[in-house]
Amino acid sequence: MxxxxxxxxxxxxxxxxxxxxxxxxxxxxxxxxxxxxxxxxxxxxxxxxxxxxxxxxxxxSMQRSIERYKSYAKEKNLKHRGAEDNIQLQLCKQEAASVAKEIQLLETSKRKLLGESLETCSTDELQGLEVQLERSLTNIRLWKKHMLTEQIAQLKAREKMLLEENAALDRQWKEECLQHSAVSEEAAHDDRTSQHTEVETDLHIGLLGRGRTQCLLQA
Missing domain, CATH: 3.40.1810.10 (Transcription factor, MADS-box)
Incomplete structure (x- = not known):
């Protein structure tokens, strides 16, 4: 079965x-x-x-087998780590080479845009550089216009703020002038009232003196 x-x-x-x-x-x-x-x-x-x-x-021996296994596993891990480090190193070298190549291309393009090293450029490449420069110039002018517009707007806003502050100071000055004028008129009124009282007092004293003179004559 x-x-x-x-x-x-x-x-x-x-x-x-x-x-x-x-x-x-x-x-x-x-x-x-x-x-x-x-x-x-x-x-x-x-x-x-x-x-x-x-x-x-x-x-x-089980202990011997275990120690041997640990040693082998450690060595294997070191080899594996070394292989990973080697792969990582190779990747870093490739990336560094790629970055260096890109930097070199950018430096060459920069020199050409500055008008240098143009001997090796073809007609099509020169035309492309010209188009790129015109596009860059257009972008620069647009950005410059944008910045000037923002600066003008800021100056207008500051002008408006200064005008408002000036108007507020003018109103405050007029109010202070009115208050000062009112105080001056009140002080002048008090002076006139005081002078009138002194005149009445002098006249009263004069009458008393005249009566005293008459009394002396009659005596």
Whole structure:
């Protein structure tokens, strides 16, 4: 009778799972032993059950196999890191070369725009430079016009603000003049009132003196 293919999934029945674990663990350890004997290989197998029980096999010494594995893994990581660093270095060199090439092209284009090194330029290239310069000149003039417009607007706004401040100061000055004039008129009125009182007092005193004279004559 042909046995069916076992599905690779967790066995739900705990008893069946434990029986399968014991059988396959024994088979795994047996295969590891056979591999170490037949091929003269250093083999180490560590198995933990679901309950935490340890099963192990080592053809020599488990500790020695673990140390050897750690050394190999460290060396492998160093090689892998070295390979990554080398790849990164190559990418950096390529990028640096590309940037240097772009800088050189920009310097050449700059010199041509300044009217230098034009001997190697073709007619089409010179025409292209001329169009580029005209376009640049147009953009410069437009930007200059924009900046001048903004400056004019700012100056007009400042002029308006100064006119408003001047008008406010003028109103304040007129109000102060009116207040000063009112105070002056009030002071002048007080002076006239005081002088009138002094005149009346002098006349009263004069009458008293005249009466005294008459009394003396009669005596």
């Amino acid at each position: 042909v046995r069916g293919k076992t599905q690779m999934r967790r066995i739900e029945n705990e008893t069946s799972r434990q029986v399968t674990f014991s059988k396959r663990r024994s088979g795994l350890l047996k295969k590891a032993f056979e591999l170490s004997v037949l091929c003269d290989a250093e083999v180490g197998v560590v198995v933990f059950s679901s309950r935490g029980k340890l099963s192990e096999f080592s053809s020599s």
